[in-house]
Amino acid sequence: METRIVDRPAFRLVGHAARVPLIHRGVNPHIQQHVAALPAEEHLRLKALGDTEPGGLLAVCDDLDPDYDEGSELTYLHGVAVSPGTPVPGDLHVIEVPAGRWLVIRAVGPYPQTLQRTWATAAAEWFPFNPWCLRPGPEIVALPEPKDGLGTATCEVWLPVEPA
Secondary structure (H helix, E strand, C coil), X not given: CEEEEEEECCEEEXXXXXXXXXXCCCCCHHHHHHHHCCCHHHHHHHHHHCXXXXXXXXXXXXXXXXXXXXXXXXXXXXXXEECCCCCCCCCCEEEEECCEEEEEXXXXXXXXXXXXHHHHHHHHHHHHXXXXXXXXXXXXXXXXXXXXXXXXXXXXXXXXXXXX
């Protein structure tokens, strides 16, 4: 697992959003259903629209309950990151993201286990020993592209942070 702190200027997250309940373990069937309902060509259209970091298709959680209570609602957006000046089609939802710092955690391994382990490691091992805390803002996962036929993927998690 690699970590880095990144300063980012303002950007926008654009895509298809839905309100879903927070589920701590396993696949969230509400998110799975939302993404599965999108036609394959829509994923390609979104990928073509993305023009800034974090790159690729993104899984975005916004408006999270500060206590992360299971069952509380959040906004889930399946989309991409774009620069402030990028024209956005009117049929897409937009989350404006102000300039700020981000903890970027990158890990390689079996998917989705590596992603779940990355969240747990950040909470239990990274934050307690580093001078940073979460700040308000969306939590972003760059959706992994499998590296091989064995389900191995690179996971990248972007968390909004500020000095503690």
